[in-house]
Amino acid sequence: GNSVTQMEGPVTLSEEAFLTINCTYTATGYPSLFWYVQYPGEGLQLLLKATKADDKGSNKGFEATYRKETTSFHLEKGSVQVSDSAVYFCALRTYMGRRALTFGSGTRLQVQP
Amino acid sequence: NAGVTQTPKFQVLKTGQSMTLQCAQDMNHEYMSWYRQDPGMGLRLIHYSVGAGITDQGEVPNGYNVSRSTTEDFPLRLLSAAPSQTSVYFCASSSGPRTTEAFFGQGTRLTVV
Numbered sequence: 001g002n003s004v005t006q007m008e009g010p011v012t013l014s015e016e017a018f019l020t021i022n023c024t025y026t027a028t029g030y031p032s033l034f035w036y037v038q039y040p041g042e043g044l045q046l047l048l049k050a051t052k053a054d055d056k057g058s059n060k061g062f063e064a065t066y067r068k069e070t071t072s073f074h075l076e077k078g079s080v081q082v083s084d085s086a087v088y089f090c091a092l093r094t095y096m097g098r099r100a101l102t103f104g105s106g107t108r109l110q111v112q113p
Numbered sequence: 114n115a116g117v118t119q120t121p122k123f124q125v126l127k128t129g130q131s132m133t134l135q136c137a138q139d140m141n142h143e144y145m146s147w148y149r150q151d152p153g154m155g156l157r158l159i160h161y162s163v164g165a166g167i168t169d170q171g172e173v174p175n176g177y178n179v180s181r182s183t184t185e186d187f188p189l190r191l192l193s194a195a196p197s198q199t200s201v202y203f204c205a206s207s208s209g210p211r212t213t214e215a216f217f218g219q220g221t222r223l224t225v226v
Contacts, residue, residue: 004155032212043117043203043217044156051212089155093215100146100171101205101215103155 002027006090006104013080013111021075021107023064023090031092033057033066033073034101038087047075047088080111115139119204119218126194126225134189134221136204144207145187146215149173149200156203162187163209194225 007022025031032051036044048057053068062077073090090104120135138145146161148171158171162181176198178190187206191198201222205215 034214043219045217046214049212049214100158100161101156105153105155
């Protein structure tokens, strides 16, 4: 079956620090990979995605590269802001089986001024 | 453009009561799904639908029913609410291909007392 493993949170950083949130996956078939962000009291929004090996997704200064050889999709940002404080979810989707998104457990990021 | 609309946003039920969470999308997406979000567990799939008249179970379907009579609507019914169903519920929709992202509603926070 499909599964996604994310690093445990919360992650607390100072403003302008470098961010990495690790994500690894197991999938049947060839998945697309996604990062979603959830701000307090809101639903999930797509942050970025990658649909094939070596693709790099990017948005709002965040980046993640689809690494098939290590089955990873780590999220990075060079300089975080207080407004980046949120919960980040790594997810995958395949053609096989249910074709629904499979999510990691989420990582809460807190950025302090 | 409304996207995915969920109602209600908040609900308190007594044990044994039934209710329906509503979900509607205006993007003509064929694929709709319901998730529940619990602390430390990410989002878990309850039920999903690949088109009008077609539904199937996800990871945690017990205690929930769904139907899909139209492309737009995908209601989730709690048959006899239990405290274990206290959670935040999200509806999502997407078009067919694995490469496309899902769009989420704002969520329904349900408390069963």
